[in-house]
Amino acid sequence: MHVLFLDESGTPPRPQDQRPSYFVVGGIIIPETSWHRMRDGLMGIKIRRGIRGEIKWRYFAPANNDAKNPMRGLAQDVRDEIRTEIYRLMSSETAVKTLACVSCREAAYAMPSINTQDDLYHGTFKPVTERFEYHLSDLSKVTGRREFGIVVGDHRGPGDDKRLRGYHEKLLHSASGFTTNYKHLIEGLFIHPSNLSVGIQLADMVAGAVWRKYERGDDKYYQLLKPSLRTNAQGDEAGYGIIKFPKATFI
Template identity: 25%
Template structure:
């Protein structure tokens, strides 16, 4: 599962913190990256690999993105999210949306990670019970939360979390530079779409991905909202 955050834990002007991402069987990663490369090539046909698809700068036109028209930037976010919408049905979305005031003084990163990791673990457990056994791993963008998340992950596998012990992960979380991974970039866009929906009431992007949150029997397990 590739995961990124949106929102910050310390900004008093933001109500929400989001951890979100998607799980994908390893062979699907190449197809997703190829489709995202085509979107990046719109902005630099000579070197699409140099284009980082990053939600907040793309939306706001900051930094490198400043020279590109707003409509083109926003359409690229939409199209990248549609890549996931159109991907193999085994690929599932997960998100934890935390209103920071509700969990205070607890760290919202801890609350969100507990929800995300436990829901991914239970998804893997459902697969196992159906005879399709897999081990999972969570891959994050490099962030200031690395130490917190590594410590939590170790505790969940040994001491346990609120609802039990993590049983289906093959390793503690890994951290990658988002510039090197289209999958991390897609996780960032997913997190940003969720964040804008809850923080800003912006429904341009969220409805695109909403049908792909992990669910079973009409019950949505992949989207956790605490507000």
């Protein structure tokens, strides 16, 4: 069994917003045989660093001393060391893979099908679930047995969760030629609070590194993430671990 944990880079921009220019849904695929090591690894980092609470990308920002930030009061160099440890943890297991879809706000809202924040979120969400299906299909060919997976997303709000669950269910049962045949997924979309999920906290770090590369032109943490990204046989993450939406008009 393989679990795709998902999180996003903040709130999807509205059509009239000028910033952010990009929105990201990031994910981490953790097989059942690796989950305990990922959990123990993250807990070990927290214990060594005296962190009691949830890990979020935004908590590593300079001078972020939110009341809920378990790293409040820590110097920036220490926060950066912790962030580096987390990316090294994600690349420590070859069976663990990361992936993300990055959407261009301007290009996406120029599409007839993208009119609302939900449309943008769903359009960014879909390619990640499709690559998860492809990943499971590829693994099945290697192992000689069908590999199955489930998708776990972060809780955002009752309305948002309900709409995303409905959209995911439509994807699973769609007969459209533009939608993947999801042969390897079990059940629908599971929603879980990020503060109670190791996987979702790691997925947030994926989304954050990819967002920063595209929005700010800073690939420092993307380079640390890169060893864990899903790639083709030649080691290229484009279209495999990093998907651009919309592909044809991405700016």
